[in-house]
Amino acid sequence: MLTVATGNKAVAAAVKEAAPAVVAAYPITPQTEIVEQIAEYVAAKELKSQYIPVESEHSAMAACIGASVTGARTFTATSSHGLHYMHEMVNWAAGARLPIVMANVNRALGPGWNIWAEHTDAFQERDTGWLQVYVGSVQEAYDAVLMAFCIAEDERVLLPVMVNLDGFLLSHTMQPFDVTPVGDFIPPLHLPHAIDPANPGGYGTLTGPDNYFALRWDIERSMRDAVSVIRETQERFFQRFGRRYDMVEEYRCEDADVVVVAVGTLGREAEVAVDLLREEGVRAGSMRIRWLRPFPRLDLSGRDVVVIDRDYSFGFGGILARSIAATTGVNPTSVIAGLGGQEVTYEDIAGFVRDREPGKETWFGVTNDV
Amino acid sequence: MTEIPREDYILKCTSACAGCGDTLALRYVLKAAGPDTVLVVPACCTSVIQGIYPHTAFNVPVYNVAFAAAAACASGMSAALRAAGKKTNVIVYAGDGGTVDIGIQALSGALERGTDFLYICYDNEAYGNTGMQRSGATPLGARTTTTPEGKLQPKKDLDAIVAAHRPPYMATACSAYPKDLFQKVQKALSTRGPTFIHILSPCPPGWRFPSEKTVEIGKLAVRTGMWILYEREQGKVTINGPSRAAMVKPLPVEEYLSAQGRFKGIAPETVARMKDEAMAVAQRLQREEEGVC
Numbered sequence: 001m002l003t004v005a006t007g008n009k010a011v012a013a014a015v016k017e018a019a020p021a022v023v024a025a026y027p028i029t030p031q032t033e034i035v036e037q038i039a040e041y042v043a044a045k046e047l048k049s050q051y052i053p054v055e056s057e058h059s060a061m062a063a064c065i066g067a068s069v070t071g072a073r074t075f076t077a078t079s080s081h082g083l084h085y086m087h088e089m090v091n092w093a094a095g096a097r098l099p100i101v102m103a104n105v106n107r108a109l110g111p112g113w114n115i116w117a118e119h120t121d122a123f124q125e126r127d128t129g130w131l132q133v134y135v136g137s138v139q140e141a142y143d144a145v146l147m148a149f150c151i152a153e154d155e156r157v158l159l160p161v162m163v164n165l166d167g168f169l170l171s172h173t174m175q176p177f178d179v180t181p182v183g184d185f186i187p188p189l190h191l192p193h194a195i196d197p198a199n200p201g202g203y204g205t206l207t208g209p210d211n212y213f214a215l216r217w218d219i220e221r222s223m224r225d226a227v228s229v230i231r232e233t234q235e236r237f238f239q240r241f242g243r244r245y246d247m248v249e250e251y252r253c254e255d256a257d258v259v260v261v262a263v264g265t266l267g268r269e270a271e272v273a274v275d276l277l278r279e280e281g282v283r284a285g286s287m288r289i290r291w292l293r294p295f296p297r298l299d300l301s302g303r304d305v306v307v308i309d310r311d312y313s314f315g316f317g318g319i320l321a322r323s324i325a326a327t328t329g330v331n332p333t334s335v336i337a338g339l340g341g342q343e344v345t346y347e348d349i350a351g352f353v354r355d356r357e358p359g360k361e362t363w364f365g366v367t368n369d370v
Numbered sequence: 371m372t373e374i375p376r377e378d379y380i381l382k383c384t385s386a387c388a389g390c391g392d393t394l395a396l397r398y399v400l401k402a403a404g405p406d407t408v409l410v411v412p413a414c415c416t417s418v419i420q421g422i423y424p425h426t427a428f429n430v431p432v433y434n435v436a437f438a439a440a441a442a443c444a445s446g447m448s449a450a451l452r453a454a455g456k457k458t459n460v461i462v463y464a465g466d467g468g469t470v471d472i473g474i475q476a477l478s479g480a481l482e483r484g485t486d487f488l489y490i491c492y493d494n495e496a497y498g499n500t501g502m503q504r505s506g507a508t509p510l511g512a513r514t515t516t517t518p519e520g521k522l523q524p525k526k527d528l529d530a531i532v533a534a535h536r537p538p539y540m541a542t543a544c545s546a547y548p549k550d551l552f553q554k555v556q557k558a559l560s561t562r563g564p565t566f567i568h569i570l571s572p573c574p575p576g577w578r579f580p581s582e583k584t585v586e587i588g589k590l591a592v593r594t595g596m597w598i599l600y601e602r603e604q605g606k607v608t609i610n611g612p613s614r615a616a617m618v619k620p621l622p623v624e625e626y627l628s629a630q631g632r633f634k635g636i637a638p639e640t641v642a643r644m645k646d647e648a649m650a651v652a653q654r655l656q657r658e659e660e661g662v663c
Contacts, residue, residue: 054445054479055479063442065439088438202420206420
C-alpha cells in the first residue's frame with residue numbers, strides 16, 4: 001500500500017510489522033516521533049509490545065538487553081547524545097550477542113547544541129560490534145528496519161543492528177513509500193543462549209584473557225559471516241517485495257573515471273551531481289555506502305575517488321575517507337561537508353569533483369587553508 | 371515457624387572472602403526465592419564471588435550487567451518474562467555503590483514505572499570489590515581508602531528515597547538475621563510490583579574485624595540501634611522484634627564502633643552526632659509506625 005510519511009513514521013511502521021515483544025523508549029530530537037508513533041500503535045492495540053518508558057538512554061539499552069536475553073525481540077530508537085549516553089550498553093549488547101535492533105537518527109554532538117544531521121554520532125560507535133546500515137530514503141528506512149531484524153536474529157550473526165537515518169533530511173522529510181505487510185518474512189526469534197531457570201548459568205561472568213579473547217574473535221567471525229547473511233536477506237527481500245539493495249549502492253560507476261563516495265542522503269545527492277557532471281562530459285559515478293559495519297570492500301582501482309564525510313575524527317581525518325584509503329589503497333580527495341546540518345547541494349558535490357586533488361582534505365565552506 | 375529449605379543455590383567454592391556477609395545473605399535470599407529465579411547483578415562483590423567463566427558457583431541464572439544498569443536491565447527482563455506468561459522471579463542483587471550512587475537513577479525509574487521485580491541492595495557501606503572506597507552509603511566517621519580521616523558526611527538515606535516511590539513492600543534486613551531475611555524475601559516475592567530489601571552486610575576486610583565475627587557485628591549493629599530492622603507494607607511501618615527490643619534497651623553504640631577498625635580513632639563529637647542521627651531515625655520510624663508522622 002503506497003502512503004506518504006516521514007522517515008521516522010516509516011521506521012515506526014516497520015517496527016509495527018516486526019512486532020517486537022519489548023520496546024524501550026526515551027525521547028530525543030529528532031528521533032522522538034519514532035517512539036511517539038510506537039506508543040500510539042501500542043495504545044491502539046495495533047502493536048502488542050511491552051512499552052517501557054525508561055528514564056534515560058542508558059536504561060533504554062539496558063532494558064532491551066534484559067528483555068532480549070530472555071529470547072524476546074526488542075527495539076529502541078535514539079540519536080546523537082542519547083546514543084552516546086548509552087554507549088556503555090551499546091558495547092554490552094554486542095558483547096552479550098543480543099539481536100537488538102535500534103534506529104539511530106543521525107545528529108550532531110554538542111556543544112554547541114545542534115539538532116541537525118551529522119554522522120559522527122554513529123560513526124563513533126563503529127567499533128562496538130554492532131552492524132550499521134545507513135539509509136537514503138523513507139522507503140529504505142522502512143525496508144532496512146524489517147531486514148535488520150532478520151539479519152540480527154540470524155544464528156550466524158546474533159549481533160545487534162543499528163539502522164541510521166539522517167536527522168530531519170530523512171527523519172522529518174515526507175516521501176511516498178510502500179507499507180508492505182511482511183507476513184512471515186521475519187522468522188520467529190530463537191535465541192540459543194536465552195536465559196532459562198531450568199538450565200542455570202552465568203551470563204557476562206568474570207572472564208579470563210584466553211576466553212575473553214576467544215569471545216571477541218567470535219564477534220568478528222560473526223561480523224564477517226554477516227556479509228553473506230546481509231546479501232541473502234536483501235536478495236530474499238527483493239524476491240518477495242521487488243526492491244533491491246546491496247552493501248553499496250553504485251550509480252553509473254561502470255565506466256566512471258571519478259567516483260564520489262558518501263553515506264546517507266549525501267549519497268543520494270551525489271547521484272544527482274553525477275548526472276550533472278555527465279552532462280558536462282565528466283565520466284562520473286557514485287557509491288553510497290549502506291553498510292558501514294561490516295565495512296564493504298570497494299573496487300576503486302584506477303579511478304579518482306572523492307569521499308564526502310559528514311563526520312570527523314579530530315587529529316585523524318574524515319572517518320570514511322581514511323577507512324577507504326586504508327582498505328583500498330587509493331588516495332582519495334577528502335571533503336568534509338555537512339557537519340551540524342550544513343546544506344550540501346548536488347551542485348556543491350559536482351564542485352567537489354571538479355576541484356578534486358588526491359590526498360587533499362578540504363572543509364567545505366571553510367575559507368582558511370587546512 | 372517457617373521451614374528454611376535445605377536446598378542451596380550457592381554452591382561450594384565461591385571466591386567470597388572468609389566471613390562474607392553478602393554471600394551469607396544471598397544464600398538465604400535464594401533459599402527463599404527458589405529455582406525459578408533470575409538474578410541480575412551489576413558490578414559488585416557478587417560479580418566476583420560467583421566465580422570465573424566458564425564456571426559459576428550459583429545454581430540459578432545470573433545476568434551480570436554494567437554498574438549503572440541493573441534496575442533497568444531487570445525492567446526489560448521482567449516485562450519480557452511477564453509478556454511470555456512466565457512468573458520467574460526477577461531479583462536485582464546489587465551493592466550499595468551500585469544502588470545509592472551510580473545505580474540510583476535506574477532504580478528510581480524502575481520503581482516509578484512499577485516494575486514487577488525485587489531489588490535487593492546488600493550494603494557493606496563502601497565499594498568493596500575495588501578495595502573499600504567511600505560510597506554514599508558509607509557512614510559518618512568511617513575510614514575507607516578514599517576517606518582516610520573518616521567520612522565527613524552521614525550515610526545517604528536510601529530507604530527514604532525508595533519509600534518516596536511508594537513501593538507496595540519494602541524492608542530492611544541484616545545478614546546476621548537469616549530467618550528474618552528469608553521471610554522478608556518470601557513476602558516481597560509474593561507481592562506484585564516493585565519491592566525492595568536493604569540488607570546490612572558486614573564486611574570483615576572492609577570494616578576491619580575478624581572474619582568469624584560477621585554475625586556478631588551484624589547483631590551489634592541492630593542491638594545498638596545503628597541499623598533498624600523494619601518493614602513498610604503499603605506504606606505501613608512495622609518495626610521488627612530485634613529492633614523493637616533495641617529501642618527499649620539499646621547496647622552502647624561504642625560497642626559496635628570499637629569492634630571495627632574502620633572507626634578507629636573516631637572523634638567523640640562524631641560519635642555523639644552518630645547517636646543523635648540514629649536516635650532521630652528511630653524516633654521517625656516509631657512515629658510512622660504509630661501513624662502520627
